[in-house]
Amino acid sequence: MRPAERLTEFVREALSKGQSRDQIADALGEAGWGHPMIRDALASWQQSPGLPPVPRAARYVSAREALVHGLLFLSLGTVICNLVSLGMTLIDNLIADPLDVYGYGYYGMTWPIASLIVFLPAFLFMNRYINRTAGPDGGRSLVRRWFAAITLLLALMTLLGDAVYTIYALLNGDLTLRFVVKALWVGLLAVLVLGYYRDEVND
Amino acid sequence: MTRTLSIWAILALTVLAVLLGLYQSGGPLEARKAKRDSVRESDLRSLTTLVECQAREGGKRLPEALETTSNCDVRLRLEDPFTNEPYVYTRQGDGLYRLCAKFETKADHWDGTVPFGMRDPETGCLTYEYTPD
Numbered sequence: 333m334r335p336a337e338r339l340t341e342f343v344r345e346a347l348s349k350g351q352s353r354d355q356i357a358d359a360l361g362e363a364g365w366g367h368p369m370i371r372d373a374l375a376s377w378q379q380s381p382g383l384p385p386v387p388r389a390a391r392y393v394s395a396r397e398a399l400v401h402g403l404l405f406l407s408l409g410t411v412i413c414n415l416v417s418l419g420m421t422l423i424d425n426l427i428a429d430p431l432d433v434y435g436y437g438y439y440g441m442t443w444p445i446a447s448l449i450v451f452l453p454a455f456l457f458m459n460r461y462i463n464r465t466a467g468p469d470g471g472r473s474l475v476r477r478w479f480a481a482i483t484l485l486l487a488l489m490t491l492l493g494d495a496v497y498t499i500y501a502l503l504n505g506d507l508t509l510r511f512v513v514k515a516l517w518v519g520l521l522a523v524l525v526l527g528y529y530r531d532e533v534n535d
Numbered sequence: 536m537t538r539t540l541s542i543w544a545i546l547a548l549t550v551l552a553v554l555l556g557l558y559q560s561g562g563p564l565e566a567r568k569a570k571r572d573s574v575r576e577s578d579l580r581s582l583t584t585l586v587e588c589q590a591r592e593g594g595k596r597l598p599e600a601l602e603t604t605s606n607c608d609v610r611l612r613l614e615d616p617f618t619n620e621p622y623v624y625t626r627q628g629d630g631l632y633r634l635c636a637k638f639e640t641k642a643d644h645w646d647g648t649v650p651f652g653m654r655d656p657e658t659g660c661l662t663y664e665y666t667p668d
Contacts, residue, residue, distance in 0.1 A: 411549060418552045425559055441556045442566065452549045459542060521548075527541035 336373075339365065343373045347385040397475040400462060405479045407455035408528070410447055412521050418444035419517045427510040480532030487525040494518045568639040571617050576654060578612050579622060579634040579661050585609050586624070586632060587665060595667035597626045627662070635660035 339360070346356045353374050360370045377385040421440040462476075498515045501507045560566065588607035589598035601613055601624045614621045615636055623635040635658065642654040654661055 411545065415545075415549060415552060418556055422552060422555055422559065441560050445553050445556045445560075448549050448553050452546070456542070456546070524541045524544050524548075527537040528545070529538075531538055 336369070339369060339373045340376050344377055344385050344387075347377055347379060393474045397473045400458065400465075401473065401475050401479045404455065404458040404462060405483060407451050407458055408483070408525070410451040411455050412525060414444040414447040414451070415521055416518060418448065419521075420514055423510060423513050423517065427513060429508060429510050477532060480529040483525060483529045487522045487529075490522040491519060491526075494522065565640070572638045572640050574617075575615060575622075575636040575638060576661070578616075579636060580652065581611050582613075582622065582624070582634050583663055585611055586634075586663070590665055590667065597630070597632055597665055599626070600624065623660075630665045630667075631662060632665060633658075633660040633662050 342360075343356055346359075347353075357370050357374065360373070361367075365373075376388055378388050380386055418441060421444075494515055498507070498512075501511050501515075561568075582601065585601060585603070585607055586598065588609065589601070589604070590596060592604060592606055601622070603609065603613075612622075618637065620637060623633075625633050625635070627633060638654065638659045642656040642659070651662055651664060
């Protein structure tokens with residue numbers, strides 16, 4: 333029996349003998365088990381009057397989940413990347429820079445606009461579809477949690493990179509109004525992505 | 536809650552950015568005009584081969600008008616393919632000549648003089664220099 337299975341089995345037996353969840357958590361903590369493992373083991377069982385501990389639905393992995401959450405992940409990624417790109421061109425056009433002789437015009441806008449027109453509805457549709465098909469516990473898909481974790485990692489790295497680049501520009505004498513607005517734009521989009529997936533990892 | 540707010544913010548920012556982008560670029564109609572103008576500019580640039588061929592034929596002097604001859608039978612458009620108006624060729628002396636068309640969009644603005652081979656925003660003409668060698 334693997335350690336995680338031994339832990340879960342111990343929790344089941346303790347619950348069936350009438351021990352409280354706090355007592356079980358304390359005993360496991362003293363035995364050296366970490367808090368996340370104790371929390372997960374306790375969350376595996378539901379107590380109902382007159383019944384032995386009832387196993388909760390386990391987190392699962394399925395090809396369908398991978399397809400659905402992969403589409404959501406890629407749609408969101410495409411929307412955010414093209415929003416960054418389109419925003420950069422808009423900022424270039426809106427905020428004049430005396431060092432920029434040639435300007436950018438609208439040549440860089442058409443592809444991001446076309447992508448956003450297609451992928452924003454795709455993202456909203458996938459988001460709605462997942463919310464409607466998820467169970468009452470919000471879905472216990474491992475794929476969903478993994479995509480959320482990867483997205484959060486990318487968003488956090490983007491925020492950190494944005495901060496590094498801003499400080500670099502400041503120290504290098506390149507910190508213009510145009511640059512500041514661009515850095516804020518990237519930071520805002522990264523924060524929105526963090527906000528979108530934050531609850532997935534916390535639950 | 537945070538998730539819902541994020542979705543609404545992404546939606547609002549995307550709609551705003553797309554509308555602003557379409558406004559700045561002028562949308563599909565403006566893009567179509569720009570595409571037609573790029574064909575006209577390309578035609579005018581190609582016509583320099585005809586001018587130089589005629590100049591070589593005419594004793595290293597710029598021709599008075601554009602025309603294909605047996606030795607300069609280059610397959611080029613001498614007129615605007617969209618309006619059928621002929622492209623305008625004019626000599627300016629000192630080996631300079633201009634090729635003009637009626638453009639639908641404004642050319643990029645240049646500070647000071649317009650470089651050779653670039654469209655003049657005021658006249659819609661491209662100026663070239665013929666150097667016999």
